Amino acid sequence: xxxxxxxxxxxxxxxLALSSTALLAADIFVIGGKPDDPFWSIVKRGAEDxxxxxxxxxxxxxxLGPQNYxxxxxxxxxxxxxxxxxxxxxxxxxxxxxEAMDPAFQAVVDAGIPLIIYNAGGIEAADRLGALNYVGxxxxxxxxxxxxxxxxxxxxxxxCINSLPGAANIEDYCNGFVEGIESTxxxxxxxxxxxxxxxxVTAVSQAVRAHxxxxxxxxxxxxxxxxxxxxxxxxxxxxxxxxxxxxxxxNFDEAILTSIxxxxxxxxxxxQGYQQGFYAVSxxxxxxxxxxxxxxxxxxxxxxxxxxxxxxxxxxxxKEGSR
Amino acid sequence: MSTDSIASGGIAxxxxxxVRRPEAGTLAGLIxxxxxxxxxxxxxxxxxxxWSSFLNMAAEVGxxxxxxxxxxxxxxxxxxxxxxxxxxxxxxxxISGHYDLPVYYGVAAALAVGLMVGAINGFLVTRTTIPSxxxxxxxxxxxMGLTLGFTVMIAGSTGVFMTPDDISRALLGQxxxxxxxxxxxxxxxxxxxxxxxxxISRWGNWVFALGGDRESARNAGIPTRRLxxxxxxxxxxxxxFVGVSQxxxxxxxxxxxxxxxxxxxxxxxxxxxxxxxxGAGTVFGIVFGTLTFAIVNQGIFFSxxxxxxxxxxxxxxxxxxxxxxxxxxxxxxxxxxxKS
Numbered sequence: 001x002x003x004x005x006x007x008x009x010x011x012x013x014x015x016l017a018l019s020s021t022a023l024l025a026a027d028i029f030v031i032g033g034k035p036d037d038p039f040w041s042i043v044k045r046g047a048e049d050x051x052x053x054x055x056x057x058x059x060x061x062x063x064l065g066p067q068n069y070x071x072x073x074x075x076x077x078x079x080x081x082x083x084x085x086x087x088x089x090x091x092x093x094x095x096x097x098x099e100a101m102d103p104a105f106q107a108v109v110d111a112g113i114p115l116i117i118y119n120a121g122g123i124e125a126a127d128r129l130g131a132l133n134y135v136g137x138x139x140x141x142x143x144x145x146x147x148x149x150x151x152x153x154x155x156x157x158x159x160c161i162n163s164l165p166g167a168a169n170i171e172d173y174c175n176g177f178v179e180g181i182e183s184t185x186x187x188x189x190x191x192x193x194x195x196x197x198x199x200x201v202t203a204v205s206q207a208v209r210a211h212x213x214x215x216x217x218x219x220x221x222x223x224x225x226x227x228x229x230x231x232x233x234x235x236x237x238x239x240x241x242x243x244x245x246x247x248x249x250x251n252f253d254e255a256i257l258t259s260i261x262x263x264x265x266x267x268x269x270x271x272q273g274y275q276q277g278f279y280a281v282s283x284x285x286x287x288x289x290x291x292x293x294x295x296x297x298x299x300x301x302x303x304x305x306x307x308x309x310x311x312x313x314x315x316x317x318x319k320e321g322s323r
Numbered sequence: 324m325s326t327d328s329i330a331s332g333g334i335a336x337x338x339x340x341x342v343r344r345p346e347a348g349t350l351a352g353l354i355x356x357x358x359x360x361x362x363x364x365x366x367x368x369x370x371x372x373x374w375s376s377f378l379n380m381a382a383e384v385g386x387x388x389x390x391x392x393x394x395x396x397x398x399x400x401x402x403x404x405x406x407x408x409x410x411x412x413x414x415x416x417x418i419s420g421h422y423d424l425p426v427y428y429g430v431a432a433a434l435a436v437g438l439m440v441g442a443i444n445g446f447l448v449t450r451t452t453i454p455s456x457x458x459x460x461x462x463x464x465x466x467m468g469l470t471l472g473f474t475v476m477i478a479g480s481t482g483v484f485m486t487p488d489d490i491s492r493a494l495l496g497q498x499x500x501x502x503x504x505x506x507x508x509x510x511x512x513x514x515x516x517x518x519x520x521x522x523i524s525r526w527g528n529w530v531f532a533l534g535g536d537r538e539s540a541r542n543a544g545i546p547t548r549r550l551x552x553x554x555x556x557x558x559x560x561x562x563x564f565v566g567v568s569q570x571x572x573x574x575x576x577x578x579x580x581x582x583x584x585x586x587x588x589x590x591x592x593x594x595x596x597x598x599x600x601x602g603a604g605t606v607f608g609i610v611f612g613t614l615t616f617a618i619v620n621q622g623i624f625f626s627x628x629x630x631x632x633x634x635x636x637x638x639x640x641x642x643x644x645x646x647x648x649x650x651x652x653x654x655x656x657x658x659x660x661x662k663s
Contacts, residue, residue, distance in 0.1 A: 036471040036578035038481045068582060165631065194633035196590075196620055200583045201573050202383050202504075203620065206376045210624035213372050226482055230575050238502050239372075253482035255575030321479035 026059035026288040029083035031093035034065050038226045039251045039273050046277030054285045073097025080104035090114045090284040095121025105129045118280040120169040123298035135280040137271030137302030139172035145303040146248045146269050147180020150220040155246050156186040158220035161228050165192040170224050177222045205231035212239045223249035229256050233264045254318050260311045271302030274322045346608035348651030349596045353615045360622030368625040375502035381617035382510035383565050388591040389517045390558035392609040395592055398534040398601030402459040404562035406466035407437050408581035411566030413474050416576035420485025421478050430567050437563025438556050445552030471578050481578040487571045496571035506568050518606045534601030591616045594644040
């Protein structure tokens with residue numbers, strides 16, 4: 001394993017030396033979520049802002065996202081292969097579903113294309129695949145932060161809403177949340193939602209409400225998507241538990257910040273998606289053009305917590321589309 | 324098939340009379356599904372929390388399923404509803420939230436967006452020979468792209484927040500008794516209107532004729548083009564209406580919303596006994612199908628069934644419903660043809 005990695009790194013270095021002398025225009029392909037996904041549009045914004053420098057140096061940044069999340073792992077693997085076929089000089093990609101995506105990432109490394117894993121997978125994925133670095137939050141830790149937050153706020157029984165069962169990062173959020181709340185002496189569980197509820201805020205809301213009514217001992221809800229958080233605010237209110245059930249969630253937008261400001265949501269875990277897109281592209285660009293390197297491995301962009309104490313400051317960034 | 328009718332005695336005739344109603348199979352399915360989940364879910368599901376839970380869900384998908392059902396009876400599909408819904412939500416949120424104009428401006432513009440997409444669908448379906456499935460997939464992506472592009476361009480984010488005024492909240496976003504969404508009453512109004520159109524007015528016969536045989540329908544003097552365009556505009560309007568009521572209720576619109584409504588509305592219609600190939604179906608069938616779908620979806624959370632298996636139950640229900648509808652329809656059709 002170790003030997004193999006060393007070989008890969010040596011191979012990479014050789015290829016990088018070649019590519020950096022051969023051409024000075026870095027055509028970087030970024031694989032990400034749907035461009036209309038609230039979180040991913042911010043990552044894309046970061047990647048595009050970093051792309052201004054790339055373009056100034058004669059290169060380009062191309063965003064590749066799936067049309068939907070119905071078959072995420074396979075679709076994303078396909079996008080990675082598309083990037084290779086289109087002659088990418090560097091590829092940035094999230095390791096959402098390792099089983100489906102690892103072979104495609106392997107093909108990137110085998111083709112001698114510098115790779116940065118971002119957003120999902122962690123440094124373990126970067127090491128396993130022979131990528132240059134990992135830029136992102138550790139999903140599991142983001143979940144832990146949420147669990148600890150509600151636990152320290154005096155909540156003892158939390159449920160994580162999983163609206164995308166099977167996706168590795170959502171599973172990590174939920175497992176982290178359960179771990180976090182259990183570390184404060186509470187109890188944690190996971191509620192998976194069927195595909196018929198995906199993207200339907202009413203269905204999510206009614207499912208969460210039903211679950212809260214069926215399990216009256218639950219006093220904390222943890223969500224992993226913006227739409228789910230918006231739906232859960234209503235679910236808590238309609239089950240007559242506003243004020244007694246605390247809501248925390250991964251990510252936020254203007255609507256969620258308003259909920260935090262008016263007290264109907266307790267906290268949001270921020271992984272600063274803008275930084276993920278921005279740094280992944282910047283590091284790769286410097287690497288391809290000038291052979292630069294960042295010795296720090298695993299560049300963490302989160303977790304940070306947004307709650308009533310810093311919601312005002314966060315709102316300004318949200319209005320700009322960069323937070 | 325016809326052996327049943329020949330052997331009809333007194334009781335047999337009465338049973339046959341009930342079975343002849345095309346929605347009988349769907350109603351039977353609805354009752355079975357409700358009883359199963361009532362037993363599993365207990366008092367909570369039988370009481371107001373359970374009813375409000377599945378009615379709230381049924382109302383939204385039901386409003387869209389009605390025109391989608393009419394289109395299927397007329398032999399067409401509409402996939403674009405999944406994109407019209409968020410387009411309408413964001414139209415309201417951008418006009419009345421981002422630009423802070425009166426809410427009725429936003430609502431009017433959103434409904435107009437729905438009607439417009441419907442008109443484009445209808446126009447393309449009637450003027451080309453491309454199947455409506457393909458056309459509406461095309462307009463779905465077109466609408467999604469425009470929604471995303473304009474939202475990011477104008478609001479700089481893919482989720483837009485708005486605060487509805489008191490009147491629009493009372494009309495579209497209110498919870499009656501703290502849990503029943505006002506959308507349920509709108510759904511009833513849509514059902515009554517659609518029932519009149521399909522089963523009482525002359526227009527309804529045209530819809531059936533269209534699904535039965537388009538050429539003969541046109542030869543018989545039915546304005547098939549106008550009718551098709553009208554049906555698509557109705558489904559665009561209905562999807563936009565649901566989008567409007569969602570944004571007023573949740574005070575936030577997300578670009579990524581709505582896609583589950585495509586399959587969900589088709590499922591409701593098919594469970595409701597509408598023939599996929601067109602020419603047969605009833606409004607009550609669609610309503611029963613929608614209720615069945617919503618009860619199964621929400622019942623899972625009340626029943627204590629492992630939610631991991633939820634999708635299996637939904638899929639099984641769809642297949643079972645189509646199978647049973649098929650056999651009921653065989654009987655219904657053989658009776659109807661005998662009568663005429």
